[in-house]
Amino acid sequence: MFAGLAFMQPVKRWVNYSAEKKGNADIKVVSFNTKTGMKDRAEVNAYLKAQEADVILLQEDAGKSYGLKGYEIVSPNGVLTVLTRHKIISQKVLRPQDDDDKIPGMQIDIEIQGKIYRFIDVYLFPFKFEKQMVKLNGDTDANEQKVKDIVKRLIPTFKTHQDQVSLIREAVENSPYPVILAGDFNSVPNSYEYYHLSEDLQDAFLTAGKGSATSFHDYKFPIRIDYVFSSKSLQAVSYRVDRSVSLSDHYPVISEFSLNNK
Incomplete structure (x- = not known):
């Protein structure tokens, strides 16, 4: 029983079945x-427009081709882009x-409903693996060399x-x-990055996510x-990985929050 409890939380970070959230x-x-x-950038643009989101945090994105009406765009380094209607x-x-x-x-302080919130768009440095680098075969010597290269x-x-x-x-x-801290980590x-970046914060998937x-x-x-x-003052009421589109090697992640303005 104790072993099951010990592994429950790590597993829930991958697959979760939260109760239906109200609010x-x-x-x-x-x-x-x-x-x-x-x-096609036009496809990405159309998708983002259809979301009608309050804040959009993009990674590996130059941000120069978006013309979403009513949105202010910030893209200072050609990798991180934030769009907001506020x-x-x-x-x-x-x-x-x-x-x-x-x-x-990149941090953006945004005023929403008379209160300011800090949004942090995150893109940690990639490991830059190619598929063939992590694909093992029957050759023991070749596989051993691949593992050494991965460690390097x-x-x-x-x-x-x-x-x-x-x-x-x-x-x-x-x-x-x-x-609100979001992006491509x-x-x-179960990594060092997850534990330290989530410290004193809530994982919206654990709070309001379902499935994988x-x-x-x-x-x-x-x-x-x-x-x-x-x-923790913000309540996630929904979390969804949108697998209905394949516009990138990542799926979009969509969350909704109750701001609990008091």
């Missing part, structure tokens, strides 16, 4: 790694001191992630406003690397 959704948030150029109070790129190519996030890639990327997570945590901890749910949270579909096995976290 009105005050805000709709879409997080999506669009993998710029992978599909008033932007301030914005800041979370910039490492020594490497502008590894910017992990993992170690420096983990170090980069450690520095990037520290920058993002600073933005969360120093926020005077409730936080390039990390699985798999969001990256370029490999045959299921991987969850896209997340939506929020301050």
